Amino acid sequence: MIEFIPQLPQVRVSNSARIRRARELSIPGEVSGAVGLRVGAQDVIARAYPPKIRRALSLTRVIGVREADVPKRLLKHVGDPVEAREIIIAKPINFGVQRLVYRAPEAGQIAAIQGSWMILDIYDTPQEVLALYRGSIVNVTPRRSAVIEAQGALVQGVWGSGKEAVGVIKCFAKSANDILDADVLEADTRGTILVASGGVTDALLRRAHELQAAGIVTGSLLPEYRALAGSLNVPVLVTEGFGEIAMSTPVFDLLTALNGQEAGINARYQPRGRNASRPELFVPLVVSRMQESDQKADSSHLAMTARTQVRGAYGAYLGRMGTLPDEFTLHWLGTDAGTQIPAVTVEWNDTPGEHETVPWTNLELIG
Amino acid sequence: MADVPTSILVADCGSVATKVGLIDVVAGEYRLIGATRTLTTADPPYSDIMLGVRQGIMQIEALTGRRLLDAQNALIKPTRVDGDGVDAFVAVTNAALPLHAVVIGLSRDYSVASAQQAVNGTYAVVDHTIAVDEESGRWGTTASDGRAGGASGSVEKLAALRPDIIVMVGGIDGGAVTPLREMANIVAAVGAAMDQAARPLVIFAGNRHARSDVAERIGGLMQVTMVDNVFPALDQMNPAPLQAEIENLYRKRQIEAIPGFDKLAAWSEKGVMTTADAYTRVAEYLARKYQLRVLALDLGAGATTLIRTDGVQMKRAVVEEYSVGYGLDALLERVGIETLLRWLPAPFEQSQVHAQLLNQAVRPHVVPTHWQDLTSLNAAGREILKYAAGVWSARSGHSHSTEMSVESMSRKHQNGHTPQDHALTDSDLILLTGAPIARGSKPTALLLMLLDALDVRGIFSVAADAVGLVPAMGAVAAVNPEAAAQALENDCLVTWGTVFVPDVAARAGEPVVMNVLVEPSRGGKLEADVKLGSLELIPLGEGEKANVELRTGRGVTWRNHIKGSTFKREVQGGTVGLLIDARGRPLPFEAGTERQRDKIQQWMWEAGA
Structure with a gap:
């Protein structure tokens, strides 16, 4: 017997979570929301103007002007916007009869000139940050971010393809291990978040992209589709892992119950660091059911007690739900490799009454 | 508390796991008691590293029945008369994300390569390099279409990146300043x-005579730090000052x-070391004490570290991109699942392996x-180690050494050490943790x-970290060197045995390349013929010694300055025993995937893997 209980990783799957999420611009811009403001999922709360490309070139080389002469030859200066074909620098040649010029290749703005070097930002479409989580702004960092507090159903996953969107949840799966194929998708797929339970085909991924689905939530993804999922405009959220794994029961039940509701899907996957975050899907509660927002956000730590629900995180029990015993202790378990690791007895929910000894580190808290 | 602490609590906070150990005197010797x-x-x-540390404590x-934390969860220090508490606490960590760096220099082969090599020895990832000599001899004169006077693609990439640091290098001291x-x-x-x-x-870290010009142009816009030239003269490399500055930044910005x-730092007697620095100390200690060339490897879940030292000189590569944890995804993207499958026997199914690694x-x-x-995972480990070895020896073919002296590391600024080229192939001890x-x-x-994964040849020993605390012993040495040494050798290191890897030039078809006679000190005798292309595992337990006589056939040669076709040597056993690897180097890979995978299966059987 081992007389200590180490920490377990945790995943939030709850129909009533109170969360705070920072919504950030990747470069400084304008944050339009103010503290206390209620925001909808599709509201733009911040906007920035990232350059499509930063053109870097030496002015001495493009028109043969000396570094010392650059300032007096410039017709535009740092911060000036320029139109396409507008002259930025000019130098007289042939005794002043003609001049050598450098024109802006496209519309943009002069970001910097240092010595002979110029950085010209070519305009791109503005970057807009949606609120994504319907709730209230509780903190603003000028030019960078706003923190939104929201209440609602939360489903966190283990991997996301990046990107985010707002859409209406559409559950296709009848059971937790259905594979979703492209033939079920119709023209009204646009703007929906497709819920597949056991997995998806590559045809479905492509078709969802073509039909402009807002997102895909799947229990598992075949590893060979990982690169494809990352290349599409559709955010893909995987709740259990890679391979062929049924969606765990609480995730499947909650998503089924949320069918038809509007949700925000944030498939950003950042496994390490101060900004580590899990990909997630969030369905806001209706306002009348929200608690007073001056209460603190829910504790992000799940309690570990007797009869706690755990999810298998490895091998054959990946995605399976189980329950810790009434009075649980850890003991040593021998592995194939001959080592001993801490383990606990778990009663899997799909085989009631049967108990299995599972390595402690191969479980995660869910709730 | 005594001047030298006798009971020491040590924590190694990795990116995934936190290891905690307690060292104290048992029967007159320092032992790791938990x-x-x-x-x-x-x-x-x-979001609190102390949560894991306290859980470990x-x-x-x-485990020990000894109270170490008081009612407020503070460390009991120093040790009380009733035995509770400890005299000292030390910690190492690599839980922070790496710095991202861009190297910009005058010459790809010299300044950029030297700086890149220096950065690779730290917790920083080089995202991009720019070399002037690749820009048609003048800055930014090569457009993507080859047109002179166009924009510079490499500079544009720099402008699009958001590095933490820009390392500027170029020119020997006293050289031309204009390009800088x-x-x-x-x-x-x-x-x-x-x-x-x-x-x-x-x-x-370039030509010192250009410092004022660089400061004048950049100083008003960005924070600039001047360090000694990484390439001060054509026959000299000086990476230590640059590395020290990057380590300093890593500590301040990330750790x-x-x-x-x-809170962790407040508990620690001597600050918190990086895991790589602490592990380097351990490798150097073993190299100096036993006069060995030590190759120390750390296959971590967040980073891979490769250190080679002979006690006088040290060279290190820290690879953050690929690891046997978070970095598996990036590894699969870089090498592809097919590359990993060549290290796995036929029954392994591609999709399952791919899914398991992801x-x-x-x-x-x-x-x-x-x-x-x-x-x-060990198949992935092979590719990660191969990559790390490649990073380590990136300039091994270069005429100038990239090594740094141990003294220069400790004193931060020392120029002019003797260039000496040595490679991973010549090592006497491989040390593995992770x-x-x-x-x-x-x-x-x-x-x-x-x-x-590693092209190490000759006769060498292999030892491993039994408890995951070997790197942390480098930090223990800072408060009590004797405790670190004794705990390291008594409890942390486990000897796996001795390995024989000859250079085999024999043609395939000559079946026997070596005859081995093993006479263990406990008595008995064992004789074996080793065939070309095979591995031979000979049991010799931990702590046991044996006289080994090797009679080699034509075309078989040894490193370690062993001459002649027959030689005797006393060797030590271990968890594995003696392993003779007569496969030759480079490893003979079969052309067909299936045949290769059959061969891997055979190697695994022969090695008892």
Whole structure:
């Protein structure tokens, strides 16, 4: 017997979570929301103007002007916007009869000139940050971010393809291990978040992209589709892992119950660091059911007690739900490799009454 | 508390696991009397590294029955008369994300390569390099279409990146300054175009005579630090000052920003070392004490470290991109699953291996319990080690050494050490720590992984970190060197045995390349013929010694200055025993995938993996 209980990783799957999420611009811009403001999922709360490309070139080389002469030859200066074909620098040649010029290749703005070097930002479409989580702004960092507090159903996953969107949840799966194929998708797929339970085909991924689905939530993804999922405009959220794994029961039940509701899907996957975050899907509660927002956000730590629900995180029990015993202790378990690791007895929910000894580190808290 | 602490609590906070150990005197010797492992809690949702450290300490309390934390969860220090508490606490960590760097220099082969090599020895990732000599001899004169006077693609890439640091190098001391002025203009322009808060720090490690010009152009825009030239003369390399500055920045920007770090630092007697620095100390200690060339490897879940030292000189590579945890995803993207499959026998199915490795990447804390999964991870380990070895020896073909002296590391600034070229092939001791051991891979399987991945030849010993605290002993040495040495050798290191890897030039078809006669000191005799292309595992237990006589056939030669076709040597056994690897180098790979995978299966059987 081992007389200590180490920490377990945790995943939030709850129909009533109170969360705070920072919504950030990747470069400084304008944050339009103010503290206390209620925001909808599709509201733009911040906007920035990232350059499509930063053109870097030496002015001495493009028109043969000396570094010392650059300032007096410039017709535009740092911060000036320029139109396409507008002259930025000019130098007289042939005794002043003609001049050598450098024109802006496209519309943009002069970001910097240092010595002979110029950085010209070519305009791109503005970057807009949606609120994504319907709730209230509780903190603003000028030019960078706003923190939104929201209440609602939360489903966190283990991997996301990046990107985010707002859409209406559409559950296709009848059971937790259905594979979703492209033939079920119709023209009204646009703007929906497709819920597949056991997995998806590559045809479905492509078709969802073509039909402009807002997102895909799947229990598992075949590893060979990982690169494809990352290349599409559709955010893909995987709740259990890679391979062929049924969606765990609480995730499947909650998503089924949320069918038809509007949700925000944030498939950003950042496994390490101060900004580590899990990909997630969030369905806001209706306002009348929200608690007073001056209460603190829910504790992000799940309690570990007797009869706690755990999810298998490895091998054959990946995605399976189980329950810790009434009075649980850890003991040593021998592995194939001959080592001993801490383990606990778990009663899997799909085989009631049967108990299995599972390595402690191969479980995660869910709730 | 005594001047020299006798009871020491040590914590190693990795990116996934936090290991905690307690050292104290037992029967007149320092021993590791308890060691535990728990989750690292630096990242959300916990966001407090101390949570994991305290959990580890509580586990030690449960193991030893000794109270270490008081009612307020503060460390009891110094040791009380009733035996509770400890005299000292030390910690190492690599839980922080690496710095991202861009190297910009005058010459690809000299200044850029030297700086890149220096950066690779730190917790920094080089995202991009720019070399003037690749820009048609003048800055930015090569457009993507080859047209002179166009924009510079490499500079544009720099402008699009958001590095933490820009390392500027170029020119020997006293050389031309003009190209460096132009380089400074570039960096200044890129910096000026960035938001003030996002501007990178600039480290100038080039021609010292250009410092004022660089400072004049960049200083008003970005923070600039001047360090000694990384390439001060054509026959001299001086990476230590640049590395020291990057380590300093890593500490300030990344490590000190770990949530809860202030509490960890407040507990620690001598500050918190990086894991790589602490491990380097251990490798250097073993190299000096036993007069060995030590190759120390750390296959971590968040980073891979490769250190080679002979006690006088040291060279290190820290690879953050690929690891046997978080970095598996990036590894698969870089090499492809097919490359990994060549290290796995036929029954391993591609999709399953691929899925298992990706699942390990998203849940690096999971401990695989099945042999197949451990074997797949060791296949990935081979490719990671090969990559790390490549990073380590990136300039091995260069006429100038990239080595740094141990003294120069400790004193930070020392120029002019003797260039000396040596490679990973010549090592006397391989030391392994990291996740594969913690996950429970068999020593024989891990030894085969090392032999497959690293081109080490000759006769050498292999030892491993039994409890995951070997690197942390480098930090213990800072408060009590004797305790570190004794705990290291008594309890942390486990000897796997001795390996024989000859150079085999014999033609395939000559069946026997070597005859081995083993006479263990406990008595008895064992004789074996070793065939070309095979591995021979001879049991010789831990602590046992044996006289080995090797009679080699034509075309078989040895490193380690062994002459002649017959020689005797006393060797030590270990968990694995004696392993003779007569496969030849480079390893003979079969052309067809299936045949290759059959061969891997055979090697695994022969090595007991």
